[in-house]
Amino acid sequence: MNKLTGKRVLVTRPKAQAAALIDRLTALGAEPVIFPTIEISALKDTSLIDQAINQLSAYQWVIFTSVNGVSAFWQRLTALGKGSNAFAGIQVAAIGPATAQALMEKGVQPSFVPDEYVAEALLPGLGEVRGQRVLLPCAEIARKALVEALQNHGALPEEIAIYHTLPSQPDLQALAELEKGVDIATFTSSSTVQNFFALLDGRAFELLKGVVIACIGPITAETAQKLGLTVDIVPKDYTVDGLVEALLKANLR
Template identity: 50%
Template sequence: MKVYLIGAGPGDPGLLTLRGRDILAAADVVIYDYLASDELLAHTRPDAERIYVGKIAGNHALPQPQINELLIAKAREGKEVARLKGGDPYIFGRGGEEAEALLKAGIPFEEVPGISSVIAGPAYAGIPLTHRAFASSVTIITGHEDPTKPESAHNWKALAASASTLVFVMGMKNLAQISSKLMEAGLAGDTPAALVTWATTPRHRSCVCTLATLPKAAEEGGFKNPSLIVVGKVATLHDSLNWFEQKPLLGRSVVVTRAREQASGLATRLSALGAEVIQFPTIAFHSLADTAEVDSAARSLSGYDWVVFTSVNGVRFFMERLNALGLDARAFAGCRVAAIGPATAKAVKETGIIPDFVPESYVAESVAQGLVAQGIAGKKVLIPRARQAREVLPEELRKAGAEVLG
């Protein structure tokens, strides 16, 4: 039994560490926070128990003491427990409290650091927290202190006098107070400042203003938690170094309806352009319950002149049946192979077969025209395909005098 306190990173699933990913993939139980995305949870085992304990202002799925008890209870069941926390567990993540509770209970634990939004948020907004011309240190401050403390622990005069870049987290509710306290302590109202919300995610936005205009900028821009507040001259670099917000699909949501096993490439490309990708497969592929007809065709491949593959799935399922029968690519000896497009052709090549024909236009009509041009009359053609498919290809080949199965 063991509990791993894993930093999930700032929001971009690509910023999860390799160590964190590997532990998630092996864990029996995953206890995760509000900012843990579906992409991160996709690394978990299908049979892993997932428990949501997220906390947002005014709405806690579980109070912190109960989260501590849950971690201990699951570990005592002999489980490997992954505690997935936004950012880094030990930077305003209450990971230290959870570690202390585990230590007191005699539960072994490890802390797996994550990339904090304190660092990644400004970086994605084009704001380096340190710069030789502007700031040589950074001060990270919570804008939401322990409400049970009698008074603030912040030394506002020291913060105002510091040459550090100031980064406030969880401070949107107290933004006006933060701004006024710093100015009252002597920090100039025209000091550059910035707001960053939903850092590193497709919902990422930022704006640059001044210390004095922070509350107005937040209200006009609709900035709410989760947001960061950056105060310091480094904020002036935003306009020139702001690389992430140049992505053409940032702020857009795209629903991908392809089968899940085929959607990853498209989803990755869309994400790279800044889009929020919602995978909502409206189609799924399953092997036939009755494979007698397919098996018969596979055993008699030598009797066909052409085998035409119209999809990657067709290649995969047909080759699975061929292999199940104890056959391999050698069964295609004597017949020619066509593929409807480059993706299908690639799948065919991966089986050790180089297609004899791939049309320039990747539609059934072009396949039919190409085969007819090569002389299909009197030829025997096999088309391994889904039951629900267009009839254009077999119909056109039959019109040209071919004998078609598929």
């Protein structure tokens, strides 16, 4: 027995990325309630990223901020007949262990992974970046904090959107499960929170009344708070494993 045994836990991650969280929760005796609020889709216009890939050697750094960014980038890399050797002589940074692992699985060893898994924590580990070209493959709507920080240090960041997050369309069965009630709601990105509210319109607060709100990191938590939620849990380690560990240690109501 543990604190999650018998708890109904809302999972809002996209289906393709939810397996690890669902498996952890199930192994701990929790009952995952799967209600994906976003879908990840590659952008149709790939001209800008294709141009960047074909000129990859012109960059000193490539920074990946998510697993989605790695996946979408490799789709284009493969389509252009290239592989991991395209990164020869280029330094690569990754935000978070999952992003780093995704790169290693593609044959690229990140030069730097910050201890804190937010964009702002990257800068100290990049060294002197003045005058250096930095490629940031990212979501269509991405935070500007890293770009601004790089610019302030004299770097030449080039942010190129390669995927976007779209509101998911959960089926009626998923909605019915959610309506039965949950004990804990997990949100793993700002988009998962925003689209939960978008999908459920005025019912979001009703469905989350009395529910423990757990966010994977401070940025997601800030988004949830701005939407009017009281965030109960934010792990010190901004990963799925960190989120589950924080749930196990929390005083769950």
